[in-house]
Amino acid sequence: MSEKEKETKAEREKDNMAEPISSHKKSQENEIDKLKKEREEYLNGWKRAKADFVNYKKDEYKRLEEIVKYSNEEIIHDLIDVLDSFELALNSLEANTQAEKGMYLIKSKLEDVLKRRGLKKIEVEVGQRFDPNFHEAVRVIEREDDDAGDEETIAEELETGYMLNDKVIRATKVKVYK
Numbered sequence: 001m002s003e004k005e006k007e008t009k010a011e012r013e014k015d016n017m018a019e020p021i022s023s024h025k026k027s028q029e030n031e032i033d034k035l036k037k038e039r040e041e042y043l044n045g046w047k048r049a050k051a052d053f054v055n056y057k058k059d060e061y062k063r064l065e066e067i068v069k070y071s072n073e074e075i076i077h078d079l080i081d082v083l084d085s086f087e088l089a090l091n092s093l094e095a096n097t098q099a100e101k102g103m104y105l106i107k108s109k110l111e112d113v114l115k116r117r118g119l120k121k122i123e124v125e126v127g128q129r130f131d132p133n134f135h136e137a138v139r140v141i142e143r144e145d146d147d148a149g150d151e152e153t154i155a156e157e158l159e160t161g162y163m164l165n166d167k168v169i170r171a172t173k174v175k176v177y178k
Contacts (some may be wrong), residue, residue, distance in 0.1 A: 028095050069165050070116070076119055077169055080162055083110060122161035122172045127155045133160060136171040153177050 086107040093100045122134050130137060130152040138158055154174045161172030 005166055062129040070167065072117055073167075073169060076114060076117060076164055079110065079114060080119075080170060083107065083114075084159070086110070112115070120163045122163055122168070124154055124157045124161070124172050124174065126154055126156065130154055130176050134168060134171060135176075136161075136173050137176045138173045139175045141175055143177050153178065 086103060090100060090103050090107070093103065124135070135154065141155055153176070156175040157172060157178050158175060159170075159173035161168065162170045
């Protein structure tokens with residue numbers, strides 16, 4: 001074999017070897033690209049899962065706050081009945097007696113405790129516009145005077161209404177002008 005033939009044969013062998021190396025390199029690059037895409041998908045999925053968990057924690061915290069905020073609602077509602085009883089008792093007592101002063105003191109302390117727990121009276125005035133969100137119309141009455149005035153205004157408060165942390169737990173019972 002001549003020197004030239006040897007060189008040609010060596011070049012052919014080199015080219016033949018380069019082809020498998022080149023195709024092997026391409027398959028490795030394809031595999032690397034595939035793995036990178038898969039890694040990105042997993043990473044994005046984990047990020048979404050983490051964000052979902054953070055949102056879940058926030059929602060649960062808000063729900064728990066609501067539970068704590070209104071957990072005493074039932075007992076406070078029962079204590080409102082006690083306040084009503086105090087009011088009835090005070091109305092039936094003689095004025096300026098020791099018993100009356102003692103009852104007012106106890107009622108005042110009970111009101112202070114309930115106020116610290118978030119209880120507020122719903123303020124009502126005669127002539128105020130009736131609002132079904134805060135008032136319950138027990139009776140509808142005709143105006144006695146000829147002065148027509150506004151319809152659906154409050155004529156009289158019959159029972160005090162209360163709110164617990166901006167939630168009406170007992171609407172004010174009222175008489176309403178027709």
